[in-house]
Amino acid sequence: MIGPLSFAAPAILTGLALLPALYFMLRATPPAPRRQVFPPLRLLHDILPTERSPVRMPWWLLLLRLLAAALVIIGFAGPEIVPPPLLPGHGPILLAIDNGWGAAQDFPARLTAARHLVDQAGTRGVVLLPTAATATGQQPRASDVLTRAAALAALGALHAEPWPSDRAADTRAIDAIRRHIADLTGVYLTDGLAEPGSASFVAALAPARLITGDTADLRLLAPPHLAANGALVATVLTLPHPGRIDQPVLAETASGVALARATVKIGPGRAQGSASFDLPVALAGKIARLALPGMAAPGGVALLDGATSRVVVGLVSGGTANPEQRLLGTLYYVRRALPPGTTIRTGSLDDLIASGANALIMADLPLNPADIARLHHFMAAGGVAIRFAGPLTAATKDALTPDPLLPGVRALGSALAAGKPEAIAAFDRGSPLAGLPLPASATVSRQILVNPATLDPATVWARLSDGTPIVIGARQGRGMLVSILTTANAAWSTWPISADFPALIDRLVHLGKGAVPKSGRLHAIRVLDGSGALVLPGSGVRPLEASGFAHALISPAHPPGLWGDAHGTIALNLGDHVPPLARAPLPAGVPVTNLDSIPRARRFGPDILGLALALLIADAAITLLLRGAIRLRGAALLLAGLMWFVMPPPAHAQSNDAHNSAHDVPPGALAPMLAYVRTGDANTDAISRAGLAAISDQVDQETAAHLAAPRGVTPGIDNLNLYPLLYWPITATTTPPGKPACHALDAFMAGGGLLVIDTDGGGSDLPGSGAGFDPGATAALRRATACLAIPPLERLTDRDTLAHTFFLNRSFPGRFDGAPVYIAAKGARDADGVSPVVIGSNDWAGAWALDGAGMPMRALLPGSPGQRQAANWFGVNLVMYALTGTYKSDQVQIPAILRRLAQ
Structure with a gap:
């Protein structure tokens, strides 16, 4: 429906009252000359003049000038067709805007719609209520009644946040502002998501109109996981849609370089779909995140950590016996304890390091100085070296150990030794092994001892029940060195044959990929902002207990991003730390308008001023023609040139490869191009x-x-x-x-x-x-x-x-x-x-x-x-x-x- 015609500056229209005066001014003639008798002039009386000058302006030229003057006055008055009022009532507008993660995908369109609503509010005033908490943790609150200029400035400073809206705080903010201003008209720019407390919030707002986007376009990347074959699986969540959705997903490095692309296909009526990235190991190890192309929002990013990085483990053993011998080989139990999806390689140290392995497990392997140098370089680049003890390493002492070791082997419970085999003690809270199940049935009968005179308590990750260290480790560059002071088979210990041994191996091989202990405090290293970019954490971010990491909810205190401690990082993604996707029910009887369907005022002032300028140019050309300064052809050319300058013809789109002559100016020639x-x-x-x-x-x-x-x-x-x-x-x-x-x-x-x-x-x-x-x-x-x-x-x-x-x-x-x-x-x-x-x-x-x-x-x-x-x-x-x-x-x-x- 087309609204009435109005003017932005109606006072200027009073200038139309001056048109009659202008008319008489233009019609005015010069005063009559004084008559003086001069007899010789009688000789010229009968001679016809060759050129006659009118004493008055032609009526059509006068009309042209009056019309141009009227158009100038009307154009500066700002005529516009105002759409019908979208907002009922007469009091201030309470404009609630969702700016949580669900609104980030189309947030620029929301701001544009909000500006149109502020324009329509006119002099009524606007109260703004962003529904998400700020980065400093400040709860949502309504603003004071803002003028149009102040409301537009506040909208310019508003941005999307990477956490959900706080519906309970939103409801309290609405109750507080309504106690001070009773005649508020509620308008809600909603993201369309149902969240805890949404019903109470909408009831308190009592919106007179809902402005919503297309929830069918909402996408959320779930945390990626590894398939049984080691491929990285991407899962996209959405709201059910009657049509089929083909959503591309990019696998990117930490610097944003795309390594691979997969297409997730979501069938009609389905809420999620998956696709896998089956890349070579060298490329798979560089993937740092998954991203939805063209979507600058935190929901379109899923970060990877040690749990979702493909692990390549190299196995190497000392001695000449078969390390894979059933039940007896030094690598038999280790191979079977590796987590599913692990790429396992065997060979020499040189071959394994060159193959791209990110963890090496060495079972009773003596090392020479050249091997130690290569392993130091491997760990400095982020690799994990895991050493199991044995008779060969006990006999040939080397320097690759987190703490110096004593020569010989300690025997527990043997025929020639006192005591009995020792059990594994509980893991300390600060140990990288904290959170693993305690192998209560496992015992150790032989081990290599750490020199107590030089022992650093920080390197002890696990002890026996008598306090003797059994697992020691230390960071080496970006990687880790771990020594397990007993064998990898059942010769010295029953730990390898216990049900909890796979959990130990899984934890150790992931140390170089950012896995963290299940206890202790985690700190934010990099967090996602409202556009899906990794930034430094703000002052409102608080530490997160690792024990509650799996159940943590995204909030200003715990934003999505990379969290960790001294042992590595872990990803806190939106996909599994926000409420499940659900479409919010629309309140009955409330009109709903799409973001792109808000009517706008149609302004004609610039067009009318352009027409007035064209008439003035035509008047100039006609005047020059009447005075004889130019001829008819010159007047036509001048008029055409000036008109083209004022109102150039619209440019037609051309292909970049369109053929033009050397004398033609291509579109966009005034802009630099390659x-x-x-x-x-x-x-x-x-x-x-x-x-x-x-x-x-x-x-x-x-x-x-x-x-x-x-x-x-x-x-x-x-x-x-x-x-x-x-x-x-x-x-x-x-x-x-x-x-x-x-x-x-x-x-x-x-x-x-x-x-x-x-x-x-x-x-x-x-x-x-x-x-x-x-x-x-x-x-x-x-x-x-x-x-x-x-x-x-x-x-x-x-x-x-x-x-x-x-x-x-x-x-x-x-x-x-x-x-x-x-x-x-x-x-x-x-x-x-x-x-x-x-x-x-x-x-x-x-x-x-x-x-x-x-x-x-x-x-x-x-x-x-x-x-x-x-x-x-x-x-x-x-x-x-x-x-x-x-x-x-x-x-x-x-x-x-x-x-x-x-x-």
Whole structure:
């Protein structure tokens, strides 16, 4: 329904009363001249004049000017069509806004809807009530009655929180504000979730209208888990929906690099679905979190910890006997005690460390100095080394132990020793083994003793009933060293054959992956904010008892994130620490409006002012025509040009690869954009376009520059002067450019543009000249650049400005790594010291390119850690180098800066 017409500034309409006065002013004629008898004028009486000037303005021109003046007055009065009132009543508006984790997914749309409601409230005043507690733990409370400007400012400072709304505190806040203001009209922007206390809250609010989003789009990642085959399983929770849902999930590293993508399929009427990531061990170990692409909310993130990380365990034993011999082998019980899904490998220490194992179990294995050095390096990188004692280790003492050991073996309850086998004592509260079931039936008859003179009590993790240490451990770098001072089979102890031995092995192999004890206090290390990003914990975060971790509820005191102690970290995810997803019932008789359906006022002031300006321009052109200053054709051209300037025709969307002549200005030419040379190969052009688009997005995010979408060009036809950087991929099928294209590329380089020539071969030979440059090159590259005036080249190093234009780059990889990069030699650059050309063979666009889901389109070779990040950094440096040149090398202002610092 269309509302009545109103004006934002109706007082300006009083100017319409001046139009009659303006009419008489425009109609006024100059005073009659004084008559003086002059007889010679009689001779001119009968001569007709060649030009007549009217004494009055033409009526149609007068009407045009009066109409333009009226339109100016009406336009400044701000005419608008106001929609029908959405909010009943006459008192202030009590606007309750859900800003818990359930509203974070579409929170910008909620703020937009809230601003429209504030506009509709007008002068009634607004009371704001965010329903989630603040990060400092302050409970929700209603604001005072705010004016429109104050309410909009408060909405600008409002953001989503990563915990649920506090319905009990919300209800108390509504009761408190209604005791002071009786005629409040309640409006509720709800997230649509049913939570404990929701019914009482809605009853207290008594909303006159509900504003809700589409709960069918709500997604929540449940904590991931490992399948029996070791694959990582992602589970997505949602509210039941009649249609099928296909939800992509990304497996990401700690730095946000996507390693894999899986699609969770949720059938009609179902509330959850799962999908697995079956990755190689080397990649699976790098996964730090799962994320829903395009969803900047804490519900779209699930963090991984030691319990959900794939464990690769290497088993190695000393001696010549078969370590896998049934019931007797040193590795027989250990292998069967490993948790399900564990990847088990056997072999030498060198092979196991090189295979990517993150835990090593050594059963009675003597070590030489070279082995100890390798194990120290392994533990420094985060590995866990677990050593079981035995006759061989007792006879050959080495230095790889958390505490010095005594020579020999202690025998308990044997024919030649006093006493009896000792049981395992209860684990201390601060021990990493705390919380494990006590192996009450297990006894130890032989063990190796720790030197009591040098014993550090902090290294003792378990003791026998007589107080003798049986398990000692200490952190080594990022990893852990654990010594179990008895055998891994039943030769010295019945612990390996007890029912509780698997729990011990499970706890130990996960120590390097962040598992924590089941007792003690955990502290927040990194927490999720309302946008799903990991940030430092705030002042309102409190320690969490490990014993109650499984039943903890997400709150400002215990936000989702990574928690831990000195032994590692564990993930507190939203999925299993918030109330189950359920759709809140809508109160009967309350109108419901969608977030996107709130009617807005239609304002016509700018359009009317534009029309008035067009009439004034037409009046100017007509006046010049009547005075003879221009002819009819000139007046028409002037009028058309001015009208186009005031009201330009709407631009039509074009493809990036649309063909334009050299004289046409492409859409968005006034905004900086990157360009690539069309090769004629659809796949190559798609990679170039996607690569430059990804780098443009990263430049937008990292710098103050804002780039338009990249564009494909044809040198010699398209105007290259519109682009600061031109990327030219050369393949084996690239044909040499014609003479017009060569002239255009030379002019582009001479005019200050940066030409980036790249191949996808990963080679190291490039065409050119100059000292230290190898002239041998691939045939395609040599043919393609033969006609260009390429200056003398030199190898790019990390000392050149291009290596630190924005990021600090020590290497310049792309999809390939290792090939040199060449730029113009010092004397061949322009007056500002900028190279007009960069030549490489690393396939940079192949490393930059991302598909629609944000996944890399091409794999890297060799794929070393940080290669893609270094390639992206170099891409940003290339763009900033093309836009800003060598500004970072400018030393002119250094003396002035030093003088200012001295003052």
